[in-house]
Amino acid sequence: MSYKFIDLFAGIGGFRLGFEKYGFKCVFSSEIDKHAQEMYYENFGDMPFGDITKIKVQDIPKFDILSGGFPCQPFSIAGEKKGFNDTRGTLFFDIARILEYHKPKVVVLENVKHFKDHDKGKTLQIVLQTLEQLGYSTSWQVLNAKDFGVPQNRERTIIIGFYNKTKFDFLNLEKKQNIKISDILENDNNNFEYLDELEYTIIKTPKKQISGLTFVGYRNKKIRKNGVRKNTEHLSRVHKQPNRIYSSEGTHPTLSSQEPTGRYFIYHKKRVRKLTLKECYRLMGFPDKFKKIGTNAKQYNRVGNSIVVPMVEEIAKQIKCQFFNQKYELNYQPKQLNLFDPVN
Ligand SMILES: C[S@@+](CC[C@H](N)C(=O)[O-])C[C@H]1O[C@@H](n2cnc3c(N)ncnc32)[C@H](O)[C@@H]1O
Numbered sequence: 001m002s003y004k005f006i007d008l009f010a011g012i013g014g015f016r017l018g019f020e021k022y023g024f025k026c027v028f029s030s031e032i033d034k035h036a037q038e039m040y041y042e043n044f045g046d047m048p049f050g051d052i053t054k055i056k057v058q059d060i061p062k063f064d065i066l067s068g069g070f071p072c073q074p075f076s077i078a079g080e081k082k083g084f085n086d087t088r089g090t091l092f093f094d095i096a097r098i099l100e101y102h103k104p105k106v107v108v109l110e111n112v113k114h115f116k117d118h119d120k121g122k123t124l125q126i127v128l129q130t131l132e133q134l135g136y137s138t139s140w141q142v143l144n145a146k147d148f149g150v151p152q153n154r155e156r157t158i159i160i161g162f163y164n165k166t167k168f169d170f171l172n173l174e175k176k177q178n179i180k181i182s183d184i185l186e187n188d189n190n191n192f193e194y195l196d197e198l199e200y201t202i203i204k205t206p207k208k209q210i211s212g213l214t215f216v217g218y219r220n221k222k223i224r225k226n227g228v229r230k231n232t233e234h235l236s237r238v239h240k241q242p243n244r245i246y247s248s249e250g251t252h253p254t255l256s257s258q259e260p261t262g263r264y265f266i267y268h269k270k271r272v273r274k275l276t277l278k279e280c281y282r283l284m285g286f287p288d289k290f291k292k293i294g295t296n297a298k299q300y301n302r303v304g305n306s307i308v309v310p311m312v313e314e315i316a317k318q319i320k321c322q323f324f325n326q327k328y329e330l331n332y333q334p335k336q337l338n339l340f341d342p343v344n
Pocket of ligand 1 (some may be wrong): 010012015030031032033036050052053068069071072091131222263295302305306307344
C-alpha cells in the first residue's frame with residue numbers, strides 16, 4: 001500500500017525526495033517562489049500550486065502525511081493558550097486549517113534550530129498546543145544533518161505529530177557515522193576556483209571543534225572591528241562567515257539561504273578553493289542527477305533553503321515503521337542507489 005503525502009513550502013523538493021524513497025506518493029505541492037517551482041517541475045514533473053494562503057482546503061486531495069518546512073513568524077496573541085486561534089495571520093495557520101479539515105495521520109514540520117527559542121519559546125509552545133488541540137500527539141527534537149550521512153553541521157527543529165496515536169520516538173532514528181567534506185568533493189573539475197596564496201592566511205594550529213568543523217584560516221579581508229583584541233586574529237569569530245576557511249578533513253558549517261555567491265571556502269590538499277555548486281548540493285544530500293536550473297545566485301539560495309534529504313529519508317523510514325507498522329522497503333531504482341554519481 002502506498003501512503004500519500006502533501007509537500008507544503010516545497011522549495012525544490014527536499015522532503016519529496018526523502019519521502020518518495022520509502023514509497024510515499026506525493027499528491028499535492030505548494031510553493032510560492034517561481035524559480036523553486038520551475039526546478040521542482042524539472043525534477044518531479046509537477047508544477048507546485050502557489051501561495052498556500054490562497055488554497056482552499058477542499059481543493060487538496062486526500063492524503064496521509066503533511067510535510068512542510070514553514071517560515072518562522074511570531075504569533076500575535078501572547079500566552080492566552082488559545083492554540084489554533086493564536087496562529088491566525090501566520091503561515092502555520094494554513095498548516096493548521098489543512099490539518100483540521102483533512103485530519104491526516106501524520107504531520108512533519110521543519111524549522112531552523114532557533115525556532116525552539118523564538119519569542120522565548122512561545123512560538124514552539126503555540127505550535128505544539130495547536131497540534132495537540134487538533135488531535136496530534138507531538139514530539140520534537142533538534143536534529144543535525146551531520147548525523148545522517150552528510151558532512152554539514154546543520155541543526156534543524158523537527159516536529160512530528162501522530163494523529164490519535166503514541167508519539168513519534170526520535171530515539172529510534174538511526175544515526176550514521178560522521179563523514180568529512182573530502183568524502184563528497186568532486187575529483188576533477190577544470191573550473192575549481194582556487195584562491196591565490198596572497199589572498200588568505202592559514203593559522204598555525206587549527207583545532208577540530210566539537211561541532212566537527214576545523215577552522216584553518218581566513219581570507220585576507222578586513223576583520224571585525226568591534227571587540228577584537230590584538231593577537232586574536234586566528235580566532236574564527238573575528239572573521240565574517242564568508243571569509244572563514246575550513247579544512248576538508250572536517251565538517252562544513254551550515255549552508256546559508258542568504259549567500260547568493262556561494263562563498264564557501266575549503267582548505268583541501270594544501271590549497272584553498274571555493275566549493276562548487278554541485279558540492280553544495282551534495283552537502284544537502286541531493287543526488288547528482290538532480291536537475292539544477294536558473295542562475296547560480298538563485299541556485300545557491302535554493303540549496304541553502306532546503307532540507308537535508310538523507311535526514312528526511314530516515315524520518316520517512318521511521319514513520320513507516322512507527323506509525324504504519326510497516327517494514328520499510330526502498331522504492332528507488334538501483335541506478336539511484338549512490339548518493340553521488342561515481343563519475344563527476
Ligand atoms: C525553508 S523553505 C523550505 C524548503 C524545502 N523544504 C526544500 O526542500 O527546498 C520555505 C519555503 O516556503 C516558501 N513559501 C513562503 N511563503 C509561502 C506561501 N505563502 N505559500 C507557499 N510557499 C511559501 C518559500 O518560498 C520557501 O521555498
